[in-house]
Amino acid sequence: MRILLSTACLFLLSSCAYQPGKLETDSVEENPSLMSCEVFPYDESDEPCNLVGWQAFAYQVLNATEEEHRGAFLLLMGKMDNHYKQIILRSSHFEPDDIRQQAIEKMFQISSEYNNGFGQLFYLLATYSNVDHLNKQKIVQVEKKLKVQTSNNVKLKKQLKDTQAKIQAIMDIEQDLNTN
Numbered sequence: 001m002r003i004l005l006s007t008a009c010l011f012l013l014s015s016c017a018y019q020p021g022k023l024e025t026d027s028v029e030e031n032p033s034l035m036s037c038e039v040f041p042y043d044e045s046d047e048p049c050n051l052v053g054w055q056a057f058a059y060q061v062l063n064a065t066e067e068e069h070r071g072a073f074l075l076l077m078g079k080m081d082n083h084y085k086q087i088i089l090r091s092s093h094f095e096p097d098d099i100r101q102q103a104i105e106k107m108f109q110i111s112s113e114y115n116n117g118f119g120q121l122f123y124l125l126a127t128y129s130n131v132d133h134l135n136k137q138k139i140v141q142v143e144k145k146l147k148v149q150t151s152n153n154v155k156l157k158k159q160l161k162d163t164q165a166k167i168q169a170i171m172d173i174e175q176d177l178n179t180n
Contacts, residue, residue, distance in 0.1 A: 042057070087103050
């Protein structure tokens with residue numbers, strides 16, 4: 001529990017490192033507010049500087065534009081030592097649903113393999129990405145239903161207008177017959 005709380009605190013601290021317009025793929029720039037870490041190893045260790053680095057990277061991915069996301073992914077494509085970063089990038093909402101779902105499943109797998117802060121961080125990231133992915137799918141379903149309902153509404157309005165015109169025509173005929 002203590003590790004989870006420290007991970008959450010580190011995640012909050014790492015939010016200070018985000019610089020809009022720039023998605024770091026190899027390291028996070030030195031920032032005194034990040035526990036004076038000179039280097040973020042980006043490995044599977046439970047070291048505070050490692051966790052802060054991963055959290056800062058994840059935060060940057062979450063706040064990246066689509067262009068920044070694609071650029072970072074292209075930079076990481078040929079580098080095998082950035083496997084975990086690629087998985088985090090693949091779990092982004094910019095990715096197609098099937099690729100994103102595979103990345104989320106891989107993140108859950110990683111979280112179960114490591115019983116330390118690194119694993120817990122990946123569990124939190126996987127959980128967040130999964131909830132976000134499910135919400136995106138629900139939005140798509142609701143938009144489809146809304147589109148169908150809007151189409152039905154247009155048809156019903158047309159039917160109503162036609163029926164009102166027929167009723168008015170019948171009333172006009174009845175009035176003509178009553179006046180004769």
